[in-house]
Amino acid sequence: MTAEPINLHPSHHPLNPQTGARRVDVVVVGAGFGGMYATYRFREMGFRVQGFEAGGDVGGVWYWNRYPGARVDLPSIDYSFSFSPEIEQEWTWSEQFAAQPELLKYINFVADRLDLRRHIQFKTRVTRAVWDEARKLWTVTTDRGDTYEATYCIMATGPLSIPKDPEIPGIDRFKGQLLRAAKWPHQPVGFAGKRVGVIGTGSTGIQIVQEVGKEAGELFVFQRTPSFTMPMRNEVLEPDYVAEVKRNYASIRESARNSAVGGVRPQSTRAFFSVTPRQRQQLLEDAWKNGGLAMLGTFSDLLANPEANEHVAEFVRGKIGETVKDPVTAEKLKPRGYPIFARRPCLDSSYYETFNRPNVHLKDCIADPIVEITERGVKTQAGEVELDVLIFATGYDGLTGALLAFDIVGRDGRTMNEKWKDGARSHLGLMMEGFPNLFMTTGPNGPAALANIIRISEHDVDWIAAAMTHMEENGLSTIEPTAQAEQAWMDLVYALSQRTLLTKAKTWYVGANVKDKPQGLTLFTGGFLKYREHCAAAVQGGYRDFVFERAQQALAA
Numbered sequence: 350m351t352a353e354p355i356n357l358h359p360s361h362h363p364l365n366p367q368t369g370a371r372r373v374d375v376v377v378v379g380a381g382f383g384g385m386y387a388t389y390r391f392r393e394m395g396f397r398v399q400g401f402e403a404g405g406d407v408g409g410v411w412y413w414n415r416y417p418g419a420r421v422d423l424p425s426i427d428y429s430f431s432f433s434p435e436i437e438q439e440w441t442w443s444e445q446f447a448a449q450p451e452l453l454k455y456i457n458f459v460a461d462r463l464d465l466r467r468h469i470q471f472k473t474r475v476t477r478a479v480w481d482e483a484r485k486l487w488t489v490t491t492d493r494g495d496t497y498e499a500t501y502c503i504m505a506t507g508p509l510s511i512p513k514d515p516e517i518p519g520i521d522r523f524k525g526q527l528l529r530a531a532k533w534p535h536q537p538v539g540f541a542g543k544r545v546g547v548i549g550t551g552s553t554g555i556q557i558v559q560e561v562g563k564e565a566g567e568l569f570v571f572q573r574t575p576s577f578t579m580p581m582r583n584e585v586l587e588p589d590y591v592a593e594v595k596r597n598y599a600s601i602r603e604s605a606r607n608s609a610v611g612g613v614r615p616q617s618t619r620a621f622f623s624v625t626p627r628q629r630q631q632l633l634e635d636a637w638k639n640g641g642l643a644m645l646g647t648f649s650d651l652l653a654n655p656e657a658n659e660h661v662a663e664f665v666r667g668k669i670g671e672t673v674k675d676p677v678t679a680e681k682l683k684p685r686g687y688p689i690f691a692r693r694p695c696l697d698s699s700y701y702e703t704f705n706r707p708n709v710h711l712k713d714c715i716a717d718p719i720v721e722i723t724e725r726g727v728k729t730q731a732g733e734v735e736l737d738v739l740i741f742a743t744g745y746d747g748l749t750g751a752l753l754a755f756d757i758v759g760r761d762g763r764t765m766n767e768k769w770k771d772g773a774r775s776h777l778g779l780m781m782e783g784f785p786n787l788f789m790t791t792g793p794n795g796p797a798a799l800a801n802i803i804r805i806s807e808h809d810v811d812w813i814a815a816a817m818t819h820m821e822e823n824g825l826s827t828i829e830p831t832a833q834a835e836q837a838w839m840d841l842v843y844a845l846s847q848r849t850l851l852t853k854a855k856t857w858y859v860g861a862n863v864k865d866k867p868q869g870l871t872l873f874t875g876g877f878l879k880y881r882e883h884c885a886a887a888v889q890g891g892y893r894d895f896v897f898e899r900a901q902q903a904l905a906a
């Protein structure tokens with residue numbers, strides 16, 4: 350990996366002497382997968398592009414999440430860029446589910462290979478973006494005091510980029526080492542002989558617990574809601590397999606793009622009750638043995654039929670009971686009261702086994718809630734747990750957090766906070782009425798979180814690129830969805846959400862983990878393929894869902 354770039358004041362963009370701002374065609378906010386591809390794509394189209402990234406380098410969540418055990422839970426083959434056949438051939442994945450260091454290495458390889466860094470200002474947050482109605486452009490300000498003017502503004506801010514501390518008093522009092530999964534130190538952290546506490550048992554907490562449990566003197570796992578986790582069954586990829594994949598990348602990508610999840614994963618058209626109880630049991634056993642997200646793909650109706658869902662939940666509870674030796678701990682680890690898969694299904698290599706270790710203790714925060722953080726550790730109703738290290742794996746202000754973290758001011762001075770005060774609204778998860786030329790990748794009301802984020806990012810950037818091309822070719826200065834189109838999309842998103850069990854759990858998907866956040870599933874649940882079809886239809890109909898303004902209507906910028 351190259352040394353972290355600073356690149357604070359790129360001077361190659363012309364300065365507007367009247368406003369003191371630098372003039373570009375496209376501002377891209379964020380340099381994760383979406384922002385990297387956007388920067389590349391728009392540069393290749395001949396646009397002057399300026400990217401901004403709060404992190405010290407490219408990578409988004411994979412830049413920040415350096416905690417022990419961090420690993421992707423989709424196959425690496427799928428979880429990689431598809432836009433460059435050269436990069437597909439040049440890069441070789443070592444494991445079926447790559448760990449964070451390998452992912453970051455890949456991301457850096459892509460950034461180097463495409464020479465992306467010179468377009469991106471790192472360690473810089475955008476603080477404000479204001480639509481200039483007279484000049485038909487966005488004025489973007491950063492926390493370094495720089496101002497840029499851009500025709501197009503791309504929010505590639507990601508669905509999981511604003512980490513959330515737990516709402517527990519006393520956090521600042523803790524005198525030990527406080528670590529946040531999503532802001533993990535760049536230097537290795539040692540746990541040997543230490544008393545370590547982990548708060549949070551979602552995908553992140555589970556990955557941390559199974560790693561830190563091996564090393565810590567004592568590990569206390571503070572669990573409020575247990576998650577369902579299934580075996581990942583990670584494997585080293587054999588050279589023959591990799592060669593076969595490289596020969597077939599084009600068709601692998603095509604299948605991924607035409608699937609509901611944007612990836613090559615087991616999927617079935619078989620309904621749960623269409624086969625005998627014995628066959629069902631066998632299919633679930635096979636899926637458990639195969640690992641990955643095979644279980645979710647075993648039957649077609651697991652997110653629609655509560656009875657089928659409960660059978661699968663009970664199957665997993667049975668596995669927990671078989672694995673965890675202490676029956677009281679096993680019982681506490683068994684999730685109840687919400688459908689399996691309604692929270693993000695987790696994959697592990699030894700999570701339940703970790704609780705058989707004598708140094709690992711489960712603290713049930715439902716039976717014995719956390720009261721406060723003290724100087725020495727975590728105080729629950731029953732007493733204080735003294736700790737040397739406390740780790741927060743307490744999730745994110747998902748989907749909307751990053752977009753509401755700074756001021757975005759659209760037409761007529763209306764802010765995004767005002768527009769979204771009752772919940773995130775968008776058309777296709779890509780644009781918003783009242784915010785011309787402002788695009789989102791993996792935005793709210795798209796399929797983000799429910800399908801492969803890289804496939805969605807590439808799709809969204811390509812859609813935006815096509816819209817820009819349409820505008821440039823037709824002398825158009827602005828694009829914006831109509832209020833009717835946006836409302837129709839929101840109605841569809843809502844109607845589809847009522848057919849799934851995803852609304853039946855308190856998760857970041859529905860905003861339940863953030864105090865005072867409007868509640869509701871702001872995700873398109875119709876699947877990635879259907880989503881692509883909707884986005885394509887919006888274009889094929891001559892952009893009938895959108896209004897444009899002609900370039901001559903804008904004053905010279």
Ligand code: NAP
Binds near residue numbers: 420515714743745
């Ligand atoms: P999360 O799923 O939102 O889990 C946060 C955890 O913190 C929950 O267990 C929550 O309990 C707990 N928590 C929050 N406040 C608490 C409090 N005051 N007291 C006790 N517990 C508290 O967040 P995450 O684990 O970071 O995962 C977020 C998403 O990131 C995942 O859904 C996934 O999409 C992604 N992710 C993916 C991978 C991967 O690819 N392998 C790895 C990590 C993350 P409650 O549920 O009771 O609120």
